[in-house]
């Protein structure tokens with residue numbers, strides 16, 4: 111029956127066999143048989159009408175017999191799986207790991223035997239506290255989980271961008287996570303640690319103080335995944351063919367160097383582009399700028415471990431790089447986005463217990479607990495013990511076992527024999543030579559629930575971390591603590607926190623107490639062992655000290671107006687591209703502007719949609735008339751004022767001065783403002799941008 115109907119957009123069309131296609135303007139039009147595949151049900155049956163439910167008469171009730179409708183809605187109703195209980199918001203990419211040289215002396219793991227060998231990997235970055243739909247720039251730890259598809263099975267290095275953790279024993283994990291997540295009665299705040307429950311727990315848990323210093327530092331607001339370090343956190347073991355063990359800590363170092371944003375910027379990015387980190391990774395990989403990290407190992411033996419006051423099994427401690435220099439052993443390159451987010455990034459199942467022969471666990475009580483949790487959680491999320499049948503989780507090496515059946519079994523073993531030993535000579539057999547052998551460490555003792563004395567020092571490394579930061583970084587830590595504690599309503603919690611800070615740095619404690627408006631300092635918290643004040647600062651812990659001195663991989667936002675200087679713009683663009691950076695144009699209208707020479711400048715953003723927080727540096731290429739007009743727009747004034755307040759480098763044409771002035775920025779305020787008045791100025795500007803931020807401005811803007 112032919113019928114007149116009105117699709118959601120476009121003109122009414124007459125639909126016969128429902129072969130419709132959306133045109134460029136969004137309109138639906140009929141297409142001939144053979145142009146595309148025929149739509150089918152999941153059972154493969156061709157579908158004749160996907161627009162109308164089966165009814166009795168045009169205006170009548172729907173029929174339960176409509177199997178296509180029922181299948182479609184049934185499937186839709188079941189599209190969601192439980193989000194991860196932690197690290198729910200994440201973003202993944204494919205790539206490879208390339209081994210630099212054989213590590214056979216330390217490990218028999220196949221992945222580390224041959225120089226130049228490439229192993230496929232899947233990496234998922236994440237935040238911890240927020241739900242799946244939360245924003246990217248939360249102040250939070252970032253997950254850095256790597257699945258290596260090795261020739262001896264999957265190895266999952268499930269790490270974070272911070273090398274220590276809040277707690278020393280896995281039994282406290284539900285508590286810390288309950289405390290940081292939205293409070294259970296009111297269901298807020300989302301993706302924030304700035305609330306009473308979190309700080310209540312922390313203030314009662316001195317072992318978290320080292321981690322707190324990291325989480326309050328700029329590490330917790332990274333510029334993007336591409337500019338973060340990653341850490342395995344725990345001490346692991348490498349075991350060689352002679353069954354000799356070496357302790358190891360894993361560190362990922364980004365080739366582009368580290369970079370973070372400032373808090374005021376993070377808050378604004380979350381509004382302007384909640385997917386800022388996702389988009390950054392997507393854009394970089396799609397543009398062929400493949401992000402890269404080097405895997406570094408800190409290798410040590412028992413004697414070296416015994417030389418410290420702290421325990422290398424304690425995940426709240428680091429071994430400073432200056433004490434034990436990390437050795438680069440390979441590189442990780444991410445070069446392909448998943449074809450489908452759900453199938454790959456959402457369904458990927460990382461598990462700390464996935465280790466190949468030659469890599470083994472230590473007794474770190476957090477790691478031991480994780481080895482239970484990760485398998486358990488996959489069953490809840492993916493709903494079947496056959497989650498390894500999902501392609502993203504399946505090994506890429508040959509595998510043979512007798513596991514069978516269960517929900518969604520797709521790879522049941524074939525043949526008669528599904529057990530061993532068997533006398534039919536069929537099926538796989540264990541291999542004492544090739545198989546995983548646990549390192550035969552000698553263990554004995556009483557069954558106890560005790561925390562070792564060697565885990566008792568909670569403050570010394572927190573102090574060392576703080577002392578290793580540059581002045582701006584220390585200011586950021588103080589500001590973050592003040593902000594977070596200002597959101598805590600219970601005064602006693604604020605005081606307990608300041609009491610802990612007194613054991614870390616008195617100046618820090620005093621600043622925070624003062625900014626919180628405390629009338630007097632609380633009594634210093636009791637420490638289980640006296641904090642040490644003789645630990646050497648570790649410059650490797652500072653982001654700023656280890657700046658890249660390069661603008662490679664960064665993004666420049668250029669604000670243009672009608673009458674802009676197109677020649678200058680081209681010169682700037684060439685210099686940015688030569689530097690290996692990206693330029694995006696912001697204009698009053700997204701359609702672009704006409705330049706002074708009559709050429710057309712295409713824009714990527716309109717000014718309201720392209721605030722300067724999305725860029726690492728900005729340039730204003732405005733005609734005087736254009737600048738005067740933009741000076742009347744709040745979004746344009748914010749563009750300039752924010753770039754200045756966030757200590758970014760700003761280049762400008764003389765015509766742009768009216769906008770600078772209206773935004774409250776003196777064009778001669780400091781060396782971070784560079785007038786593009788002569789041909790050499792472009793090169794000078796790019797050279798300045800390599801410093802990324804002009805931190806000396808920060809005190810003047812009092813952000």
Ligand code: HDE
Pocket residue numbers: 194195196197200234235236252253254255268269270275279280281283341342343344425458459460475476477479480483484485487488
């Ligand atoms: Fe996790 N963690 N975790 N964690 N973790 C999970 O596993 C857990 C810890 C980390 O992108 C869960 O598949 C316990 C430290 C990352 O899919 C769960 C303890 C470190 C990811 C789990 C910890 C991590 C997770 C939730 C305390 C850094 C995301 C979903 C002993 C070294 C992986 C899932 C991805 C995810 C348990 C502590 C890193 C519930 C019990 C320390 C990067 O199994």
